[in-house]
Amino acid sequence: MKGEETMKKYQGSDIDRLIRATIPVDRPVKLILDTDTYNEIDDQFAILYALFSEDRIDLKGIHAALYFNERSNSPADGMEKSYQEILKILRMTGRDESLAYRGCPEPLKNQEEWEESEAVDHMISCAMEATPEEPLFVVGIGACTNIASAILKAPEIMDRIVVVWLGGNTYDWPTAGEFNLFGDIVAGQVLFNSGVPMIQV
Numbered sequence: 288m289k290g291e292e293t294m295k296k297y298q299g300s301d302i303d304r305l306i307r308a309t310i311p312v313d314r315p316v317k318l319i320l321d322t323d324t325y326n327e328i329d330d331q332f333a334i335l336y337a338l339f340s341e342d343r344i345d346l347k348g349i350h351a352a353l354y355f356n357e358r359s360n361s362p363a364d365g366m367e368k369s370y371q372e373i374l375k376i377l378r379m380t381g382r383d384e385s386l387a388y389r390g391c392p393e394p395l396k397n398q399e400e401w402e403e404s405e406a407v408d409h410m411i412s413c414a415m416e417a418t419p420e421e422p423l424f425v426v427g428i429g430a431c432t433n434i435a436s437a438i439l440k441a442p443e444i445m446d447r448i449v450v451v452w453l454g455g456n457t458y459d460w461p462t463a464g465e466f467n468l469f470g471d472i473v474a475g476q477v478l479f480n481s482g483v484p485m486i487q488v
Contacts, residue, residue: 308422308484309449315345316424317417319410321390323354323429323467324376325368333428334376347413349373350406351390352429355470362430362470363392369429390433395473398480401436410437414444422484427452430471431478438481450485452478 320337324330337346351370359365366389373387388409391402401407410425410433417423425448427434434450454467454475468475478485 324372401439435474435477
């Protein structure tokens with residue numbers, strides 16, 4: 288009952304629009320996977336799940352996300368290693384290598400200027416082919432500079448996408464030191480402040 292009252296309270300509001308946009312339809316959803324693939328093995332599993340779930344996912348692309356830790360020499364190196372890992376998986380599974388796109392080599396420096404990459408342009412292109420009724424789901428499981436840059440470069444896509452981002456901690460967590468957010472704080476600020484329909488994982 289309380290949930291119904293809450294929905295009635297927000298019906299017709301921006302919050303209502305955001306909630307409704309995140310409800311998947313009963314057909315394969317258009318999806319882009321944005322991933323720091325070389326960093327940890329969960330990303331390889333995510334790619335394989337997306338590739339072999341044609342009944343649920345209409346996969347439009349796999350974008351290489353940057354990362355910087357002991358497995359990379361720089362954010363750009365992390366992105367390139369992830370891109371090469373994506374290609375490796377596509378070859379091993381006999382899939383079209385044109386699904387892979389290089390992402391931004393550097394994290395966002397401020398909340399007004401986006402980073403350029405083929406992943407950003409591809410995300411915008413796919414989003415503009417989607418509609419508010421049949422949005423593009425952008426699933427980010429790494430740093431979110433690719434996603435934030437696409438939103439900054441073409442804010443009109445926000446009505447045509449739903450972002451699912453594996454980043455940040457729950458709001459009652461004692462620190463904000465989660466890896467995907469900690470290495471890309473400005474992009475995280477853009478994402479949370481943008482008003483885009485988003486599910487935080």
